[in-house]
Amino acid sequence: MKRASLHTLGCRLNQAETAVLAARLQRDGYHVVEFGEPTDLFVLNTCSVTDEAERTCRYVIRKTLKHSPGAFVAVTGCYAQTGVQELRTIPGIDLIVGNQFKWDLPAFLPAPHDLKKQPDPEVLHTRTxxxxxxxxxxxxxxxxxxxxxxxxxxxxxxxxxxxxxxxxxxxxxxxxxxxxxxxxxxxxxxxxxxxxxxxxxxxxxxxxxxxxxxxxxxxxxxxxxxxxxxxxxxxxxxxxxxxxxxxxxxxxPYLHIPLQSGDDNILSAMNRPYSVDEYVRLVQRAGAKIPQLGLGTDLMVGFPGETDDAFEHTLRIAQELPFSYFHVFTYSPRPGTAATKLADQVPIAVARQRAKILSELSRLKRLAFAEQYIGSTVPVLFESGVQDGFRLGVTGNFLKVGVSSNIDLTNDLKEVRIIGASDRWAVGQLTENRQPMRGVPVL
Ligand code: SF4
The missing domain is CATH 3.30.750.210 (Transcription Regulator spoIIAA)
Known part of the structure; x- marks a missing residue:
């Protein structure tokens, strides 16, 4: 049986879609192996959000061909949609499939026994x-x-x-x-x-x-x-x-609401359709209605025109609003987007320094969020595996909780008493083996 391995770059949506492609390939008779294992077919589901896209694709493909030199390489996803010309120049790719045809990718593959490397990639792509x-x-x-x-x-x-x-x-x-x-x-x-x-x-x-x-x-x-x-x-x-x-x-009771910037001029240049004040009022309404709300956000630094003052506005909002964490992104120009034409690009060293400041604040927010639960008992849904001796799971409001236990807790929903906190997760103890009743609030 031919082997297929798949790898995802980018967001959760891509992850969900790779899982669909894997199921499809399995049904077509492939044995799906872990990424990194020798394979006959390699499917890369790409992302185009960062300026690393091309470099990451090159690296992942090179890595795969090192252990599987004969592997047929198919590339799909957002970078296959927006960076098809760049992808053509990467050695080792046999098939490029834009997002319009993503689900048809298995149908465009040669029959498993005919899988072999091509002199040039076949390209299936539409602009719309x-x-x-x-x-x-x-x-x-x-x-x-x-x-x-x-x-x-x-x-x-x-x-x-x-x-x-x-x-x-x-x-x-x-x-x-x-x-x-x-x-x-x-x-x-x-x-x-x-x-x-x-x-x-x-x-x-x-x-x-x-x-x-x-x-x-x-x-x-x-x-x-x-x-x-x-x-x-x-x-x-x-x-x-x-x-x-x-x-x-x-x-x-969890909302991840991208803010991007705490400065109205920057929001407007970003073409984000709200003002800082509207965002703040939304968070206040949400907090008033949902007392246990877990609130996360995305913040972008280094957008063109982001002055020291504009960054200070972002920093102040990030401090004042009850975020339990944020994801920090450093702006990088993506060819084809309107922002590349904007003046006042921010020097990369300045942007990196700003990202560092916000990341540190996020770390402190995460810690404060965990600390407020010390002494409380919360229901935790556990993931598989063990990290640094802890079995990890999350509450409904996305508090990450680690428990030291010999029992495999995978997919168990357990009551956990929080006894400590770090900036990585809250530390808890199982209160009992009984699982919480269905239908109780999901904090
Ligand atoms: S809302 Fe803005 S940042 Fe989010 S996907 Fe749409 S265009 Fe991109």
Whole structure:
């Protein structure tokens, strides 16, 4: 049997999609092996968000061909959509498949017994992408106890730094029946948490049904304990959604809301469709309705025109708002985006220094978030494996908890008493072996 190995670069959405491709290849008769093991076919699902895309692709392909010199290499994903010319120059690629044809990739492969390296890559690519709502051709096997559930694709916002609208096209939603069917399969397979994933999940629409309606449907799926929203744009968070989160026993009290900058001029140059004040008021509304809310954000430093004052505004908001962590990104110009034409590029050393300051603040926020739970008992859903002697899991509001235990806790939802905190995770003790009742609040 021919072997196939797959590797994902980039976001959760890519991870969910790689799992679908793996399921498809398995059905086509491939034996799917871990990335890094010798293989006959290598599928790379790429990302174009950072300026490292090309370098990372080169590196991963070189690494694979080192242990499997005859492996047929197929590249798909966002970089295959936006960087097809650059990909053509990378040695060792046999097939390049843009996002329009991602699901058809297995069909474009030669028959397994005919897999052999090509003198030049075959390219399947269109500049434009479908706008229609979709269903998935296959359901992947999640590689985490928190299963990614893709509900949406594409984005219409056109932030001036972002290539995603070019790489993934217009907003479109996954058909409701297809989402529910996969959720049922996941629950029946023992997965207790689903993470709703997409590019702009708050724009989920199926006729009259919006994200809140979808969540209401998912809450009816027997066996699912938790529904988590992965990352959601501030302008798409409605009072209905906050009310649902406040009342639901399944929807996790957790919001990751990208802010990007705490300065109105920079937000405007980024083409982000909200002001700092609107963002702050949203966070205040959310906090008032959902007392146990876990709040995360994305911050970008070094965007063109970011003066010391503008950065200070970001720093101040980051300090003042009740974030439990943030992801910090350093701006890098992506060819084809509007921001590349902006004046006043920030020197990289300055941007790096700013990123360092925010990352340190995020570390302190994470620690403070964990510390506030010392003495409390919280329900934790455990992942597989052991890290530095701890079995790790998360609460509904995304507090990471580590427990030292000889028992395999994978996929167990356990009551844990928090006894200590670090900037990596809160340290806890199992209070009992009994699992929390279904239907209790999901903190
Ligand atoms: S909202 Fe902005 S940053 Fe997010 S995917 Fe859309 S264009 Fe990119």
């Amino acid at each position: 992408l479908d706008r229609e709502d979709f269903s998935l051709p296959e359901y992947g096997e999640p590689d985490s106890t928190r299963a990614l559930l893709k509900i949406q694709d594409g984005c219409n916002v056109m932030c001036s730094f972002c290539l995603i609208p070019f790489a993934r096209g217009h907003e479109r939603s996954r058909l409701l029946d297809d989402v529910i069917q996969e959720a049922r399969i996941l629950a029946a397979g023992g997965y207790r948490e689903v993470v709703l994933t997409g590019v702009n999940v708050g724009q989920y629409r199926q006729g009259e049904l919006d994200l809140v309606g979808l969540i209401a449907e998912l809450e009816e799926v027997e066996g699912l304990d938790r529904i988590r929203i992965s990352s959601i744009e501030p302008t798409t968070i409605t009072d209905d959604l906050l009310a649902r989160m406040a009342l639901s026993s399944k929807l996790c």
